[in-house]
Amino acid sequence: DTAVSQTPKYLVTQMGNDKSIKCEQNLGHDTMYWYKQDSKKFLKIMFSYNNKELIINETVPNRFSPKSPDKAHLNLHINSLELGDSAVYFCASSQPGGGEGTGELFFGEGSRLTVL
Amino acid sequence: AQKITQTQPGMFVQEKEAVTLDCTYDTSDPSYGLFWYKQPSSGEMIFLIYQGSYDQQNATEGRYSLNFQKARKSANLVISASQLGDSAMYFCAMRGTSGGSNYKLTFGKGTLLTVNP
Numbered sequence: 001d002t003a004v005s006q007t008p009k010y011l012v013t014q015m016g017n018d019k020s021i022k023c024e025q026n027l028g029h030d031t032m033y034w035y036k037q038d039s040k041k042f043l044k045i046m047f048s049y050n051n052k053e054l055i056i057n058e059t060v061p062n063r064f065s066p067k068s069p070d071k072a073h074l075n076l077h078i079n080s081l082e083l084g085d086s087a088v089y090f091c092a093s094s095q096p097g098g099g100e101g102t103g104e105l106f107f108g109e110g111s112r113l114t115v116l
Numbered sequence: 117a118q119k120i121t122q123t124q125p126g127m128f129v130q131e132k133e134a135v136t137l138d139c140t141y142d143t144s145d146p147s148y149g150l151f152w153y154k155q156p157s158s159g160e161m162i163f164l165i166y167q168g169s170y171d172q173q174n175a176t177e178g179r180y181s182l183n184f185q186k187a188r189k190s191a192n193l194v195i196s197a198s199q200l201g202d203s204a205m206y207f208c209a210m211r212g213t214s215g216g217s218n219y220k221l222t223f224g225k226g227t228l229l230t231v232n233p
Contacts, residue, residue: 107161
């Protein structure tokens with residue numbers, strides 16, 4: 001059973017198009033995330049949600065709209081795609097840090113987006 | 117705000133030798149967690165080891181150990197008896213405890229480790 005699954009794994013699209021990436025976790029975690037990994041491998045937080053509520057929006061352009069229909073799902077929709085959006089997008093989940101847990105992130109396999 | 121610094125873009129090690137990957141951090145949070153992740157060329161992110169800021173002992177997980185020096189704000193990863201399969205990108209990361217920092221991990225830029233046969 002895949003703990004955090006995201007689809008599709010690959011997207012190739014033209015500038016100006018709209019695309020979505022779906023993410024689901026079966027770990028029972030309360031918190032879900034979207035990270036962007038650029039061509040230099042730098043991982044940057046985009047959004048985090050806790051129990052369907054947006055907690056962190058790290059100055060992401062409003063062309064990016066996350067949606068969490070329930071705490072097991074966090075989808076990412078991107079409007080009007082630009083060349084600079086080309087990257088690998090990782091979904092992740094965790095329990096909040098502190099307490100008895102470490103709060104480590106469990107990552108999906110990543111979705112590689114290429115904008116032409 | 118949290119900041120993670122990994123000053124070694126790349127490291128080389130001979131198979132079966134030990135290697136230390138450096139990580140320094142900066143935070144104003146009174147407590148925090150430090151993590152190391154491995155990303156092989158296949159792209160998945162693999163959690164390796166965790167150190168809590170109030171843990172009395174340095175964390176160990178198999179061949180991985182974390183050399184935590186709180187006063188120096190460093191959390192270096194030590195890999196003993198390197199194997200060819202250890203060749204990968206390694207990321208140091210931190211989770212804070214205030215101002216929403218509990219709801220994200222901040223990552224360093226990574227160190228690319230190459231294990232030579």
